[in-house]
Amino acid sequence: MKAALKPSTAVLNSVADPRALITELEIQHRTAQLSERICADITGGDLVVIAILKGAFMFLADLSRHLEVPVEFDFMAVSSYGDSTKTSGVVRILKDLDTDINGRDVLLVEDIVDSGLTLSYLLRNLEARDPASLELCALLNKKEKRKISLPVKYEGFQVPDIFLVGYGLDYGQNYRNLPYVASLKK
Numbered sequence: 001m002k003a004a005l006k007p008s009t010a011v012l013n014s015v016a017d018p019r020a021l022i023t024e025l026e027i028q029h030r031t032a033q034l035s036e037r038i039c040a041d042i043t044g045g046d047l048v049v050i051a052i053l054k055g056a057f058m059f060l061a062d063l064s065r066h067l068e069v070p071v072e073f074d075f076m077a078v079s080s081y082g083d084s085t086k087t088s089g090v091v092r093i094l095k096d097l098d099t100d101i102n103g104r105d106v107l108l109v110e111d112i113v114d115s116g117l118t119l120s121y122l123l124r125n126l127e128a129r130d131p132a133s134l135e136l137c138a139l140l141n142k143k144e145k146r147k148i149s150l151p152v153k154y155e156g157f158q159v160p161d162i163f164l165v166g167y168g169l170d171y172g173q174n175y176r177n178l179p180y181v182a183s184l185k186k
C-alpha cells in the first residue's frame with residue numbers, strides 16, 4: 001500500500017511547491033498549542049466545536065486529538081468560493097448544524113480566514129441562535145486580504161497573500177490531502 005502512495009505524493013509535489021510554506025511538524029506543534037489554550041479557557045464544560053467544511057476537516061481532526069475536555073462536534077458546509085479563486089461574497093449554507101447551540105459554548109473552526117466574509121456571515125448566523133459564547137479558531141490568517149474586522153481568538157499562523165493549498169485547502173478540489181501548506185506554482 002505504501003509503495004502506491006509514493007508516486008501520488010510525487011505528482012502532487014510537482015504541482016504544489018515542494019518547499020512547504022508551513023511544514024507538517026510546524027502545523028502539529030502549533031495545533032497542540034492551540035488545543036491547550038482552548039482547554040485552559042473552557043470553564044463551562046459544554047463545548048460544541050463546529051468545523052466549516054470542507055476545508056477545516058484536517059485541522060479539526062488534529063486539533064480535536066488534543067482537546068482534553070468534554071466536547072461535541074458538529075459541521076456546517078458553506079460555499080463562498082466554489083471552484084473559483086475569488087470570493088463571491090455570497091455565502092450559501094449547504095449543510096446546517098444538527099445540534100442546538102442555544103446556551104452552549106461554541107468554537108468555530110476554519111482552515112483559513114481571507115476576506116473574512118464567510119466567517120462574518122457565519123458569526124451573525126450563529127449568534128442569532130443565542131450560544132453562551134462564540135469564539136473563532138483559524139489555522140491560517142491572511143490579514144492583508146481582510147475586508148471586515150474579525151476577532152480570531154485562536155490563530156495558527158499569519159500567512160501572506162499568496163494562493164495556498166494543502167492541509168484541507170484546495171485548488172479545484174485537489175491538494176486537500178497534503179499534510180503541509182504550500183503555495184501553488186504558477
Ligand code: PRP
Nearest residue numbers: 053054055080081113114115116117118
Ligand atoms: C474557504 C475557507 C473559508 C473561506 C475563507 O472556503 O475554508 O471558509 O474560503 O474565505 P473568506 O475569508 O474570503 O470568506 P471555500 O469557499 O473555498 O470552501 P472549502 O472550504 O470547501 O474549500
